[in-house]
Amino acid sequence: MLRAxxxxxxxxxxxxxxxxxxxxxxQEKPKDAAAPAQAKAAGAAAAKDAKNVPDAPKPRVAVFxxxxxxxxxxxxxxxNFGGETGIPLETLVSRMDKAAKDSSVKAVVILLDxxxxxxxxxxxxxxxxxxxxxxxxxxxxxxxxISGLGQYALLSAASHLSVVPTADLWITGVYGExxxxxxxxxxxxxxxxxxxxxxxxxxxxIFLREGPSKEAEAMQNWLLDSxxxxxxxxxxxxxxxxxxxxxxxxxSGPHSTEKAKELGMVDAVEHRQDLEARLKxxxxxxxxxxxxxxxxxxxxxxxxxxxxxxxxxxxxxxxxRPAESKKxxxxxxxxEGPITLGGQAASMFQDAVAASSSIRKALDxxxxxxxxxxxxxxxxxxxxxxxxxxxxxxATRRVKARKxxxxxxxxxxxxxxxxxxxxxxxxxxxxxxxxxxxxxxxGKLATSGLYDKLGVTxxxxxxxxxxxxxxxxEVFTPGERLKMRSWMDEIYGVxxxxxxxIRGNRLKKPIDDLAGGRVYTGKQALELGLVxxxxxxxxxxxxxxxxxx
Numbered sequence: 001m002l003r004a005x006x007x008x009x010x011x012x013x014x015x016x017x018x019x020x021x022x023x024x025x026x027q028e029k030p031k032d033a034a035a036p037a038q039a040k041a042a043g044a045a046a047a048k049d050a051k052n053v054p055d056a057p058k059p060r061v062a063v064f065x066x067x068x069x070x071x072x073x074x075x076x077x078x079x080n081f082g083g084e085t086g087i088p089l090e091t092l093v094s095r096m097d098k099a100a101k102d103s104s105v106k107a108v109v110i111l112l113d114x115x116x117x118x119x120x121x122x123x124x125x126x127x128x129x130x131x132x133x134x135x136x137x138x139x140x141x142x143x144x145x146i147s148g149l150g151q152y153a154l155l156s157a158a159s160h161l162s163v164v165p166t167a168d169l170w171i172t173g174v175y176g177e178x179x180x181x182x183x184x185x186x187x188x189x190x191x192x193x194x195x196x197x198x199x200x201x202x203x204x205x206i207f208l209r210e211g212p213s214k215e216a217e218a219m220q221n222w223l224l225d226s227x228x229x230x231x232x233x234x235x236x237x238x239x240x241x242x243x244x245x246x247x248x249x250x251x252s253g254p255h256s257t258e259k260a261k262e263l264g265m266v267d268a269v270e271h272r273q274d275l276e277a278r279l280k281x282x283x284x285x286x287x288x289x290x291x292x293x294x295x296x297x298x299x300x301x302x303x304x305x306x307x308x309x310x311x312x313x314x315x316x317x318x319x320x321r322p323a324e325s326k327k328x329x330x331x332x333x334x335x336e337g338p339i340t341l342g343g344q345a346a347s348m349f350q351d352a353v354a355a356s357s358s359i360r361k362a363l364d365x366x367x368x369x370x371x372x373x374x375x376x377x378x379x380x381x382x383x384x385x386x387x388x389x390x391x392x393x394x395a396t397r398r399v400k401a402r403k404x405x406x407x408x409x410x411x412x413x414x415x416x417x418x419x420x421x422x423x424x425x426x427x428x429x430x431x432x433x434x435x436x437x438x439x440x441x442x443g444k445l446a447t448s449g450l451y452d453k454l455g456v457t458x459x460x461x462x463x464x465x466x467x468x469x470x471x472x473x474e475v476f477t478p479g480e481r482l483k484m485r486s487w488m489d490e491i492y493g494v495x496x497x498x499x500x501x502i503r504g505n506r507l508k509k510p511i512d513d514l515a516g517g518r519v520y521t522g523k524q525a526l527e528l529g530l531v532x533x534x535x536x537x538x539x540x541x542x543x544x545x546x547x548x549x
Contacts, residue, residue: 057104058286061279062293064092067113070121072380072410073334073352089121089410090332090378090537095294096128097538100135105293106283108132109275112143112155118380118411119227120430120522122150124536126157126234133159142275143167149174149250152265153231156238162268162275163257169265172253174228176220180210189449193475195485197492198439201517207445219519223434226521230431239264330541330548331366331375335359335392339384339416354381356388363395367402374404374544377424378537383415383437386491392420393498400424404547408540409433409531414519418530422499427531428540429522436530438499439517440492442484448473503529 066087074088087095099105110129117125132139141158143151145167152171155161163169185192185207192207202216212220232250236243241264249255249265260266270278280287337352366375377396383389399405400423407413407421409429414437421427429435451457462468469480476484496511506529507514514528525531533539 058288059106059283060104060288060290060293061107061109061283062095062099062102062105063109063111063289063291064096064293065111065113065291066092066115066117069116070118071352072336072378089124093124093128093538096132098294100132100137105137106287107138107140107279109279109289110139110141110155110158111272112141112146112151114145114147115151117150117154119150119231119432120409120411122154123234123430123432124410124538125154126238127536127538129157140275140279142270142272145169146171149228149231153234153238156235160268161266162270163260163266164271165257165269167257169253169255169257169260171250171255171265173250174224174231176224178212179206180212181206182208182210185445189447189451189453191446191449191475192443193446194441194443195481195488196439196441196517197488198516198518200519201437201439201441203441204443222524223519223521226524227432230521230523326371328371328373328548330545331369331372332537332541333359333362333366333375333377335377335379335381335417335420336410337381339381339388339392339420341385341388341391354384354388354392356385356391359392360395363392363399367399372403373548374406375399376537376540376544377405377407377421378410378540379407379413379417379421380410381414381417381420382412383417383419386416386419386440386495389416389419390494393423396420396423404544406540406544408535408537409435409522410537415439419495419498422502426533426543428533428535428537428543429525429531430536431521431523431534433522433525433531434519435522435525436514436518436520438495438511438515440488440495441517442488444470444472444476446472446475499530506532 064087070092071088072090074091096108099108129139138160139158140160140162141155142162143155144164146152146155146163146169149171152169182192192204194204194208196202196204199213199215200219202213202219205213205216232243232246236246239246249263255263255265257266257269261269268275276289279289335354337354339354339356341356343355343357363375363377366372396405405424406426407424407428409417409421409427411433413421413429413433413435418435418438448458458473460468460471460473466480466483469476469483492515496515499515500507500511508527508529514530520528520530522531522534526534533543535543
């Protein structure tokens with residue numbers, strides 16, 4: 001989970017050292033005799049150097065295809081056996097930033113192929129597109145269809161947007177819904193028994209109610225208002241129109257491509273081959289479309305050699321081992337997915353898990369590694385175990401005691417996700433990050449009624465008054481409920497204590513008016529003093545790099 005990125009300064013120092021050649025010792029010849037020989041040798045050397053001068057790289061168009069779920073944690077793509085794999089966010093942004101600095105890249109094409117991109121990730125990618133455009137690159141976005149407001153907000157950042165003929169643009173706003181299972185559970189004989197610390201800690205309402213509480217409804221509305229207004233503002237800024245016009249586009253949707261072109265929502269209606277032909281006409285027929293720009297080369301099998309298979313497997317295994325580096329770097333440690341205790345790995349149903357033992361190990365390694373000059377904790381997690389969150393928070397303190405440390409929030413950094421982040425002096429969040437949720441929820445589903453209906457009975461045994469406290473046969477007894485409530489209140493008090501001790505007078509309201517399970521967007525969290533800056537992972541890395549230099 002530890003990702004290192006080299007800084008530019010030390011790389012230049014190494015390069016300067018390489019320019020100093022070894023001293024040459026040679027016997028001197030008389031000047032007159034040496035001159036013709038030296039001239040001849042110089043001519044031969046010049047001819048040889050001319051042959052060895054590398055050809056200038058061909059002009060190219062860097063093509064980035066966005067498909068599948070966009071994860072946070074970079075992973076080694078050792079070999080692709082044909083399945084569809086999404087590019088991790090930081091990997092994609094790094095490749096786009098490389099293209100921005102590459103003089104051979106004349107333009108960048110972004111192909112949208114139904115990716116699953118979070119709202120905060122949209123902002124990260126929009127900023128990367130802005131850096132490309134600031135570097136003088138044309139950025140052309142192309143899609144077969146646009147199936148949501150977030151996708152359109154992402155593509156609108158490009159300098160030119162085209163969609164295939166007769167496609168649909170489902171740009172109809174922001175929609176969310178939540179199921180409530182209380183009546184279903186009653187029918188099947190299951191009794192939900194949950195407690196919360198905070199009226200807005202609504203995660204268990206799905207089991208307890210037939211609709212949202214007034215607190216949960218108010219919170220859902222302030223979140224949707226903020227998310228919607230941010231997306232509208234992004235589109236209006238990029239398309240150079242008023243927010244009112246963007247809202248009119250949304251309310252009159254969905255649109256065909258042709259109608260969207262008439263309204264000014266897109267710039268062109270064209271197939272992909274027409275886009276390629278247009279770019280060749282603009283940049284020359286010899287332009288190269290580099291569809292793997294900036295990606296690492298995969299190992300290749302040489303079938304012509306009897307040793308080709310052994311070489312192939314050697315490269316394949318070697319690619320999975322990170323190279324040792326002595327260069328100063330910025331470490332990025334990822335907290336992605338539900339926060340769990342121990343070293344639990346992701347399952348086939350869960351793409352990522354933030355296991356406390358693995359993250360503690362990564363943070364301790366980053367703290368101890370003298371080549372890592374600063375650390376960014378990248379959080380994209382809805383929370384989870386309170387104990388696991390405490391372990392991770394404690395590990396961040398050890399990093400912070402030794403070197404610059406900051407937090408970058410992704411799509412979600414709520415509950416335990418905020419818990420692990422709150423130890424940083426500077427927290428970055430995107431405008432649409434979902435964060436806060438300072439509160440505790442706990443309980444169980446009592447299933448004895450369900451098993452009675454199925455004809456299944458259990459005989460339980462216990463030693464100790466509260467040994468069966470978390471057993472699923474019955475709801476809590478009054479004594480067990482009292483114990484459970486006391487335990488949860490203690491965790492809640494520790495959580496609030498961490499936030500008030502670290503955030504101090506940066507908090508704009510008393511902690512009880514900010515906590516209680518209330519959830520905010522990054523923009524709202526900044527106004528309340530729960531985060532310090534709006535910015536991307538790129539911004540957080542620049543911040544700690546400046547502190548480390």
